[in-house]
Amino acid sequence: MEIKWTDTDPKSGERRFLKAVRFGGKWTFKHKFQRRGEWDRGPHPNIDIWEIVLDALERRYRRREGVSEEDVKQVQRIIAELKRKSRDEEE
Numbered sequence: 001m002e003i004k005w006t007d008t009d010p011k012s013g014e015r016r017f018l019k020a021v022r023f024g025g026k027w028t029f030k031h032k033f034q035r036r037g038e039w040d041r042g043p044h045p046n047i048d049i050w051e052i053v054l055d056a057l058e059r060r061y062r063r064r065e066g067v068s069e070e071d072v073k074q075v076q077r078i079i080a081e082l083k084r085k086s087r088d089e090e091e
Contacts, residue, residue: 001066003056020045020053022071027053030089047086050079 003020019030019039029049031038043049054075060067 001071003053005052005056008050018043018049020049024090025074047079047082050082054079 001022004017005016006015008087009016010013017032023033027045028041028045029045030041031043032039043054048058054061054072055087057067057072061069061072
């Protein structure tokens with residue numbers, strides 16, 4: 001399963017193309033700065049990136065496009081864990 005979107009690179013301010021790929025139950029992320037360029041590994045996903053992935057999964061799940069309830073729950077657990085770690089670091 002692939003999810004693709006664009007955003008703005010926080011370091012350079014350039015538009016970047018992002019791709020999240022789930023294969024074998026594991027998520028990997030890639031990016032590129034040119035539409036027809038090669039995909040590079042990264043970025044390391046933060047809460048914002050995971051929420052974009054969750055939104056895309058939820059929309060696909062409603063349309064029954066190859067997304068299971070477990071896929072959605074997996075990303076929800078990841079987001080909850082990141083938020084918990086963020087709260088722990090603030091304390």
